[in-house]
Amino acid sequence: MRKIFNLLFLLFIFIIPQISLEYWGNAKYGFGIILIIYILHFVVSKKHLINGKTILYPSLFLIYALFTIILSENNDKGIWIFRLLTLLLVTVSFSFYFNNYSNLYTFFKGYYLGVIFAAFQIIYVFFFAPQSLIVEGRANILGIDSNESSILLSVGFVIGLYLYNLTKKKFILFSQLFVIYAIILTFSRTGVISLLFIILFYAWFKLKGIKKYAAISFLIIGFLFILSNLEKPAHNGGLQFLTPTGKLDLSGRDLIWSTGFEIFKESDKKIFGFGIDTFSTELDKKLFGANAHNVFLKILFELGIVGISLFLLMLVHLLVNMRRIIKHSKTPILLFCVLLFSFFTLSWIYTLHIWIFLVLLQRYTALLRFQNQH
Structure with missing residues (x-):
């Protein structure tokens, strides 16, 4: 019963992402409170972490960010304190939750079901309710812009490949076609590059001999054919990579x-x-207000050298652990590459999904190391 409840909750988080990403906004504390109450049972369940460092580095960064916002004069200080506290609790609780492969598998199933739902939602809205799109001609998951939507779908695509390798269920392989199509409909260059990288990475490491090169050639040709025959949004000329x-x-x-x-x-x-949520304001004084479109620049600008150092320390620790398990599983490497690439083009460091993914990678690699050492 508990696994079913956990699965339903994960579906609630990822099938309705506009709620999960905006629960800290004005007059939207409800979902955050529900989330906090739910995750506290992980903390008091008396489970032990295999490697305490998996929770140390993410927590240090969030605690530092929380400290800076408490001392700042941000007009939305209350919302940001609540938001960061929630992300900290999510980090702690999911570190406990991802304590075994069973829970990890439950999470993967829940997330992938959410991704399938999101893919169908994107396809439906793009063709039958285009007035709901955030940017004309570019599909998106409800409440999330097209670039972030494409990465969430790309992560789901990786998880789908993992589940297919584990279960060999043809339904999963068939459903991947809809996920691919949904990513393309976002017309996000970030998402399309991630998708192409995932396919090439998977083909290179999973196929052998002539099958490998034939599959890669077929995928690239098919991919280019699909892109060239898509209806291009008028506002940006489609997937334009060159001026x-x-x-x-x-x-x-x-x-x-x-x-x-x-x-x-x-x-x-x-x-x-300069303080959290100041990049756009400060940029507007010299250029125009805009997102940083880069996680590293956003953290450096808003949290300074201390903040970026803590964030890079977390990533380096994660990479060191991955290097030790690369022979045993490629899935964490692939997930990390997709997230890392998104950090160079998106500014979504304070979203719920990012911290769940980072903790998942920390715990997944820790579990693999523990398994291989025993």
Whole structure:
């Protein structure tokens, strides 16, 4: 019964992502309170972590972020304190939850079912309710922009491959086609590149001999054919990777990055940063208000050298653990690569999904190491 309850809760988180990502907004404390009450039972269940460091580094970063917002003069201080406390509790509780392969498998099933639901929602809305799209001509999961939607779907695609290898159920393989199509309909270059990387990575490590090269060639040709025959959104000309002059098209991100870094470099707030949720405001004084479109720049700008150091320490620790288990499983590596790539183009560091994924990777690698040492 408990596993069914956990599965239903995971479906609630990921099938209704607009609630799970916005529970900390104005007058939206309800979901956060429900989430906190639910996850506390993990903390008091008296389970022990295999490796305490899996919770140490993520917690240090969030505690530091919480400390900076408490000392700041942010107008939304209450919301941010609640948001960061919730993310901290999520980090702690899911570190306990991902304590065995059974719970990990339950999570994967719940998340993948949510991804299938999201894929069908994207396909339906794109063709039958386009007025619901956040950006005209670019599909998205309800409440999430197209770029973030494409990465959530890409993570689901990786998990789907893992479940198929484990169960060999053809339903999972068939459902992956809808996930692929949904990613393409987001018209997100971040998502499309991630998808192509996942397919090539999987083919390279899972297939052998002539099958490997034939599958990779077939996938690339098929992928390019699908892209070339999609109806292109009028506002951006479709998946455009190059400008008319032949340069890499970053849609203004390069200007945002250079200006944001210049503001940081010229400031006297290098150690502790400008404070959470200040990037757009400060950028607007010199250029225009915009997201950082880069997790590393956002953390450096808002939390300073201390904040980025703590975040990089967490990633380095994760990479070191992955290097030790790479011979036994490629899934954590693939998930990490997708998330890492998204950090270079998105600013979604304070979302619920990111911290669940980071903890999942920490725990998954710890479980694999523990299993191989015994």
